[in-house]
Amino acid sequence: MTGPGLSSTSLRAHAAVVGGARQLSTACHRLHVARLPPPLFRRRGEAVATVQALPPNPFLGAAAATTIVSQAVSAPSLTEPAPPVPPPASGEGGNFALAQRLRQLQEQQQQQQTQTSGQQQTRLSDTAAVMTSAQEPGSGLQSAAAAADAEADGGSSSGSGSAAGAADSAATPSFCEPETLTGLMRQFVERQEGFDSGVQMDGLLAYYRRLGCSPQQIQAAVVEVAPAGAGAGASLSAEVLTQQLQLAAWELVAAAVAAAALAAYQSRPRGWSRKDLLEVRASAIAGKGLFATASIPSGTVLGAYPGRLRSGAEMLAKCEYAPMASSYAFRTGDGSFLDPTDTTGQPSPYPTPGLFWPLPSDVSLCFANEPPKGSLGTNASVEDGSAAGDLHFVACRDIPAGAEILIDYGISYDRSNYGK
Numbered sequence: 001m002t003g004p005g006l007s008s009t010s011l012r013a014h015a016a017v018v019g020g021a022r023q024l025s026t027a028c029h030r031l032h033v034a035r036l037p038p039p040l041f042r043r044r045g046e047a048v049a050t051v052q053a054l055p056p057n058p059f060l061g062a063a064a065a066t067t068i069v070s071q072a073v074s075a076p077s078l079t080e081p082a083p084p085v086p087p088p089a090s091g092e093g094g095n096f097a098l099a100q101r102l103r104q105l106q107e108q109q110q111q112q113q114t115q116t117s118g119q120q121q122t123r124l125s126d127t128a129a130v131m132t133s134a135q136e137p138g139s140g141l142q143s144a145a146a147a148a149d150a151e152a153d154g155g156s157s158s159g160s161g162s163a164a165g166a167a168d169s170a171a172t173p174s175f176c177e178p179e180t181l182t183g184l185m186r187q188f189v190e191r192q193e194g195f196d197s198g199v200q201m202d203g204l205l206a207y208y209r210r211l212g213c214s215p216q217q218i219q220a221a222v223v224e225v226a227p228a229g230a231g232a233g234a235s236l237s238a239e240v241l242t243q244q245l246q247l248a249a250w251e252l253v254a255a256a257v258a259a260a261a262l263a264a265y266q267s268r269p270r271g272w273s274r275k276d277l278l279e280v281r282a283s284a285i286a287g288k289g290l291f292a293t294a295s296i297p298s299g300t301v302l303g304a305y306p307g308r309l310r311s312g313a314e315m316l317a318k319c320e321y322a323p324m325a326s327s328y329a330f331r332t333g334d335g336s337f338l339d340p341t342d343t344t345g346q347p348s349p350y351p352t353p354g355l356f357w358p359l360p361s362d363v364s365l366c367f368a369n370e371p372p373k374g375s376l377g378t379n380a381s382v383e384d385g386s387a388a389g390d391l392h393f394v395a396c397r398d399i400p401a402g403a404e405i406l407i408d409y410g411i412s413y414d415r416s417n418y419g420k
């Protein structure tokens with residue numbers, strides 16, 4: 001009946017949806033609909049209406065039991081006045097015929113009142129089996145009817161149509177009692193390999209309703225078969241709604257935190273240096289300088305220039321209130337600036353302004369001076385790194401231990417304060 005690969009039982013599917021689980025996706029729902037079995041409970045000429053009139057899957061949402069019962073109740077009941085039903089055509093089976101047959105059996109049972117409770121249980125079990133076999137292609141409805149006939153001592157159904165009609169107004173069938181109805185439902189659920197569509201459960205519940213079971217009886221059975229907590233009804237709906245809202249709120253918080261973290265990371269202070277080869281100390285050229293603590297071969301990358309990346313406009317704005325920042329800001333290859341200073345314009349491991357960043361940056365390279373007049377020139381070059389904003393200092397010749405690292409600031413650097 002079901003397509004290949006559909007091996008879960010209806011109970012599992014039912015549990016998933018009743019629990020308000022989210023696992024029941026729209027795509028999954030479409031899958032169920034696409035794999036609808038032939039109509040289970042078929043009255044001639046209205047089979048499609050019986051099944052498809054129900055919502056595709058009323059199990060969505062938390063108050064599953066209530067929803068299920070309300071859907072089941074919405075189906076027309078055979079215990080209520082109904083138009084005469086023509087007998088099935090030759091060769092056409094159907095669960096409606098089976099229902100009719102079962103009512104006849106029920107009537108006989110009530111009239112004779114000779115059957116023991118054990119016999120009743122056998123009948124109920126067979127009813128469930130009938131329900132089960134109705135799911136199998138080819139073997140279903142007619143075989144089920146035959147089984148019911150055999151149970152009823154050989155088909156006294158002919159001519160009993162009026163008696164069946166009378167049974168509609170009789171007392172509630174015994175199999176609607178809580179224990180037996182629950183047992184039937186559980187058997188049906190557990191036997192159905194590939195029974196993973198809520199639509200089928202709709203049909204099952206509507207079927208019991210048609211047979212005369214009350215909404216309360218059906219609800220009780222559904223609650224019994226459903227997973228723990230499913231019977232909480234409306235209160236469960238509120239509970240699940242609250243949980244989902246809390247989850248959504250946490251997701252929003254997580255998204256906001258992630259966005260803030262990403263923004264902070266992108267604006268983080270950069271910069272590092274070979275601390276094993278370099279140190280900052282007083283310079284004879286000007287203020288502090290950067291010095292080699294060991295022999296450095298040509299080509300050695302000494303580090304990356306420190307600072308936060310700022311646009312030209314941002315840098316100009318900062319220099320309005322922190323003019324010294326311009327002495328340390330280094331222009332990158334893409335026209336932005338690396339600014340290693342705080343709001344006073346002095347080098348800082350935590351350059352400001354900027355988003356909070358807990359890790360200090362290494363600002364050693366910003367203390368490199370230029371070669372004074374008459375010196376041998378630079379011993380390190382400034383090169384773009386592989387990543388945006390990376391400016392690498394690279395030894396352009398062998399540097400002896402103790403030598404000051406000297407670079408060229410470029411032609412646009414303001415040197416008007418030199419020597420003052």
Ligand SMILES: C[S@@+](CC[C@H](N)C(=O)[O-])C[C@H]1O[C@@H](n2cnc3c(N)ncnc32)[C@H](O)[C@@H]1O
Nearest residue numbers: 286287288327366367368369370371372418419
């Ligand atoms: C990036 S800072 C270098 C670190 C600086 N010496 C310090 O103590 O902060 C650049 C500043 O250093 C000074 N400086 C660097 N090289 C110099 C040189 N060859 N002659 C005079 N001053 C220099 C200038 O004041 C310049 O604006």
